[in-house]
Amino acid sequence: MRIVITGGFGFLGQQVADALLERRALCGAPIERLVLADRFVPAVSTLVDDPLVDVVHGDLSEHLEEIFVQPVDVVIHLASAVSAECEADFDLGMSANLDTTRALLEAARAQSAAGGPTPRVVFSSSVAVYGGDPALPLPPLVSESTLPMPQTSYGTQKRVCEQLIAEYTRRGFVDGRVARLMTVSVRAGKPNAAASGFLSGIIREPLAGLPAVCPVGPELRVALASPRRTVEGILRITEVERGPGGLEGGLPVNLPALTVTVADMLDTLRRVAGDAVADLVTVAPDPVVEAIVGSWPAFLDNTRASALGLRPDESFESVVRAYAEDHPDAITAERLQGGAGESRGRGRGDGGAGRQADAGRGR
Template identity: 80%
Template sequence: MRIVITGGFGFLGRQVADRLLKTRTFRGAAIDRLVLADRFVQPGAPVAADQLVDVVQGDLTERLDELFAEPVDVLIHLASAVSAECEADFDLGMSANLDTTRALLEAARAQSAAGGPTPRVVFSSSVAVYGSDPALPLPPVVSESTLPTPRSSYGTQKLVCEQLVAEYTRRGFVDGRVARLMTVSVRPGKPNAAASGFLSGIIREPLAGLPATCPVRPGLRVALASPRSTVEGILRVAEAERGDGAGSLDGGLPVNLPALTVSVAEMLDTLRQVAGDAVADLVTIAPDRDVEAIVGSWPAVFDNARAAALGLEPDASFASVVRDYLTDHADAVTAGASLAAGATGSAPID
């Protein structure tokens, strides 16, 4: 069993790799090699030191021969340019998202055509495929049957890639499946160029004793998922069998991963209750029309039935998401925030 993860040194890529390395199996079969492919490799990353791991560094389209030098059984495609940078640089988004995905699918198709295994291809899409078109507003609750009408370059590129995965699967070139990710919060580390990045920053930075800016109105509602539930969702979609039984993946539709609906104001209130006034007061509201135009076009309320059929549930509350972050990334939290969290940790704040 040889598994390739693109974006393997990104946050989600490392998390998915860590989970696979803990079990060292995929659907009960032993993993022989786990290939982490990325343009940027983190020096000294613990995941790279594992004896099962191979590292492929560079532009994916220039490393296809290396990625497919041995049969690929599973390809988990997480690499992409993110929303705000795609809006700022159209050509970058088209190249990094659309062209790279098609190149990977073609390499997988060539492997099948040459008599090799038909790769299981898992594509990470996004809630950004949805948007409220003036002529066709979104319904109050969105499901996989809702027509996607993206309002950003990033969302458009993800939607086109979804259709490519579906077509290559219909033709039998790959066994493709698509997981639509909600906005992941709270992400650790440095801010990225995603339009939704502030949904982590307004929690992560204050907990580290740093100021943060919220570029949208506090009343805006958003659909979130914690890193833990996002990784669980990706792997559940990857491992699911085709069929219509319990825990199976029926049909060719994407799976919207479970969404926790919360307003930005509720997020900030939770931060205040968990970490105290001094921490919460580090957040400044400074509306940015461009950011809100992108993030505000995404739906906030989802029908989670398709994910639930795979045994997936949304996070219980945003308070539980913040507590998970405090547990998983205690080294990124200041002593003051830690003390405040400890003082309120026993109080019911959900």
């Protein structure tokens, strides 16, 4: 089996690659090659040392012929420009998110038409496809049957890509699957241009002894998922078979969400890391960020994901402690209260985590 991860050196791309290399198999078949495609490849990465890994370095749209020169069985499409930069630069978002995704689907379609395998294309969408309209506000609980009405360029681009994947799947060109990601927190590495990046930064930076700014009011409710749960969800949607007991219908799957307020997050930081760490966070609301993040739903029905065996994080405290376990070198405090954060983790570090355009970073 030959698998391609776009945004392969982004934070999630590295996490998914790690999981696949640990398994050495997917969908019951051995992995023969794992292709990591990204605009930014770190100078040092243990991923490239694995004999199964090939690297495609550069803009994805310019390297599709190289990627598909050999049969591709699975594409996990994580590459994306993120929310705030899409809002600031409309053309960038349309090119990086919409045009590149359509070009990828066309390359997959061409492989099928030439008699090759029909690729399984897994697309990382976002809860940002939802949004409240004054004439049709969001219901209290959002599910996959809720009408998506995105209120940002990023959410609109993700929604259009979802529809393209559904159409290419209906026509038999690809076997498309859509995983709608929640905001991923806590992400390791450097800050990025996602509007939701502060939902990692207000935890990650203080734990590293650095100040952080919270650009929203503490009362804001958000839907979160840890990196562990997000990777678990992406791989489950990749592997599950279609039909009863598996992936039924053409609807996307909303990955499970843990709903918390920003105040809950800051209280958790204070409880597990102490006052000195928590006091490094300054609340300074930014109306632009509040408008973007506040347009996303906070309460989601997890029924469809639950039927696939997926579950949300138990608590935000468990999320913080998992981050400390996976990235102990990023914690400057001697220990988290309660004894967590002392064990050595499994992560590879941030790699190219400061990069954006093809890094598959989430919202």
